[in-house]
Amino acid sequence: NAGVTQTPKFQVLKTGQSMTLQCAQDMNHEYMSWYRQDPGMGLRLIHYSVGAGITDQGEVPNGYNVSRSTTEDFPLRLLSAAPSQTSVYFCASRGYGYQETQYFGPGTRLLVL
Amino acid sequence: DAKTTQPPSMDCAEGRAANLPCNHSTISGNEYVYWYRQIHSQGPQYIIHGLKNNETNEMASLIITEDRKSSTLILPHATLRDTAVYYCIVRDDKKGGAQKLVFGQGTRLTINP
16 A cells, blocks of 8 residues: 555645645545644644545645545645745545544645746 | 643653653543654654553653643653654543644653763
8 A cells, every 4th residue: 555645745836826736545544634734833723524425624624625536646735825834735545433543745845836 | 622831842862761841730531641653853753641650661650640730751861863852642542533732842861871
């Protein structure tokens, strides 16, 4: 199993540009989520999904859209990038049972100029 | 989910046991204690979790006080590769789809040679 994969690893955007951060997992996990981590800070939840076709907001959802058309993929879209979105983005997945371990991807470093 | 309090930083000598404390005085009966760590801006890595009994696995031991208001993560023989930020997280696994991990600031553990 590849686990949780994220692309790209690093991206530079100009203010106002849009882009999609890709996340995929091959563990047949129902639950997937996106976090952002600013320098020196803990992770904050952006959006999450409990299955294909179902998404919900986390604590910092503004400026981000998500969709979940398949179990494997959970892309994060920035419609109009802002410097405040400069951060490291982590995708995670876990099974739906009790006490399931959450697995994290390697992260995408995003710089918005 | 209950909030947790951890010291911002700790040091430990290589080969000694590292004991990382966590306070969760508002924990409720259904909430589990989870520990994750993040090495050098990689994605967080699961370490261990428990409800009320002490737990041990190949990575660490988790000691939970009888009143469950605090816990200690123990790395029995710390190595330089254990230098990381350690997060203590409390979560109710019986909340169905709301299986979110809320990360605080964590403890930055430095293992010294």
